[in-house]
Amino acid sequence: MIEIDEPWRAAHPLPLPTGEVDKKSRGRVLVVGGSARAPGVVRLTAEAALRAGAGRVRVATLASAATLVGVLSPELGIVALREADGEIAADAAPLREQAAAHEAVVLGPGMGSEHVAAQLIEGLDAASAAQTSLLLDAAAATCAREEGAALRGWEGRLVLTPHQGEMARLLGRGIDDVRRDPGGAAGEAAARYRGVIVLKGTDTIVADPDGTMLHLAGGGPGLATGGSGDVLSGVIAGLLARGLAPRVAAGWGVWLHGQAGRALAATAAPIGWLARELLPEVSRALPR
Template sequence: MTDHKKNADLLSLPYSVYDAQWLRQWESSAANAAGVSLYQLMLRAGSAAYRFASWHYPFSRHWLVLAGKGNNGGDAYVVARLAAAAGKRVQVIACGDDDSVDRGQPAYQARQEWRASGGDILPADAPWPADIEVIIDGLLGTGLQNAAREPYAGLIQQANRHLAPVISLDIPSGLHAQTGAAAGEVINASVTVTFIALKPGLLTGKARRVVGQLHYDDLGLEEWLHSQPPALERLTAPQLTRWLKPRDPCSHKGDNGRLLIVGGDTGLSGAIRMTGEAALRTGAGLVRVLTREENMAALLTARPELMVESLTEDSLGNGLEWADIIVIGPGLGQSDWGKNALHQVNLSDKPMLWDADALNMLAITPGKRHNRIITPHPGEAARLLGRSVAEVESDRLHSARELAERYGGVVVLKGAGTLIADHRAALAVADVGNAGMASGGMGDLLSGIIGGLLAQRLSLYDAACAGCVVHGAAADALAAEKGTRGMLATDLLPALFPFVNPEHIA
């Protein structure tokens, strides 16, 4: 295989994601299954990282390699040796002396081979050269559980202040491989090259800020890995064809579902309008909105394809009987008007989605049901779980699983690296979206997208997965064209077309 072909392969990320602790426990067994030693595996990792660093920065001549005491540091020594052999000027700064590295581990062998090749190892407090062009981060790997301590923390800070790009080996130092959280200092990588398998902490939480461009090499363990069950699934736009098929030419609006949306209290009509229009743009056949009477004219003027009525006990009863799917929460408020509507909706056994103030009221009066999707952002999730936002974000995977266990059905935990979980232990991460989505109304849009997909007879879990991907992929397409700052929720509406019709994606 040529280097060009190998580099092209590394650009493609897998869809299976594996538990980080499980990977550490089974790495030795995987190497045995492939007929290689752990040191040979380290040589493969260092070689893959070197190829990628050279590919990204082909004209760089001066590399600084930061090496820790463990196997992550061993990978870094391999990179250093290969770079020096290629004629680059390489300096290695390491945490700890020879006596601090376990002589029975492959990292020690990699360190000694770097020395044998003529390389020097400088202490952690050594001054940095002025003309560094690339920094290799091999300080801390996937075994990190707590905040980085000195001298690691100081080296991480220094790397982050430097103008040179940083390439992290396996994971940015300081980032938790399972949760995507960082208890202390964390490397802000330009590129991360991860090995053997994707870990959850590379795809959610703070990872979205610090991982940079993510690449992957299975180190020749693909066959073994495919025989193991992944912990969760990574979702991207190319997978939309699995859920969204071309429509039957003979279909009519009744075939595409009847969706009832309830919300839009006084001053909050925009939320319900965006939810309704998103459902239509996603392909729902008929969308009926029940809202405050004073909102009706504005909604019908803005989007005449919506059926809009005043929310009363009678209209809600009729709507619940008419509908195939129910969405409640956008702009609902927490007055008696909204509370009464939620109480009536809660009596239905039809598939439904709860968002926004419906979730705030659910937190006050918890209930478990399996015909429902809930779509909390971290603040709403914190209220539903009775803990702080920081606690929710410190382990988003655990938070999503706990929400599904406590409230039933399907949970969409929104945020950087949105997670989708169900009460039967399915778990996925939507590897789409960008910072432009941090603006009002995006959640209302998502509720309408998922509701529209539910109306087209997707299961709760599939609708949640597909809806999150459609939502984030449309935002990514818009950001690629115009940038992230100033992106409005309604800007996404025309951008939905290719993603809800994925057969047309180029």
């Protein structure tokens, strides 16, 4: 297992913008998610993508929450989606065209329904979005176990970010099995779904379908707070949009997220801070 340490980061440097730079050249991210239960989570993911260096981020979310998200974060573009029973309506999202216009799509933050997430995945068209990477989080990650065929077209540009409980559901195992052998579980999932797996925990493992595994000791107990994983998804998506390969984007995203947690632990307290406080720390951790 390869540590995400200084030598690894030096061997996989983040690209710095050069020459004529505009929002498009810095990469575009589409964040799809939200529910009546968690309407603000998409804001964390979207702002994290901007903090990781993406040039433009658009949020597709419930119509009832869309305006508020846009007002709270005026840097974001907004797509208001039809809703049903507190979730995005499965047939309401004009996502095929939207996905093709972005370098990275995050699907799942704040969503509670695996059924809806699965239908939204099926509504995407990997062929028409040939230059787009797809990151599945929360309900969209766990529904992948039923969507193997729909995900085949995303091979080579797919990232899943489950925590240990979600990993157990993905593999149809007990959570104790995952805890006993997280590396084995992550490697099995990467091979099965043909995507990069980011298994979140006290230690985080990044598994590539080719068998490569990266490891980072956690950024401290403060990261075990609501919304922290949604920030991580946004950071990785921002790096995908900037042109990094999925494994490298995941490795750097995990490291930046951990660095942000360590910075807050040093300046505030080991625990007690909020996920949104990670956002400026992500920017500060970017290489100069």
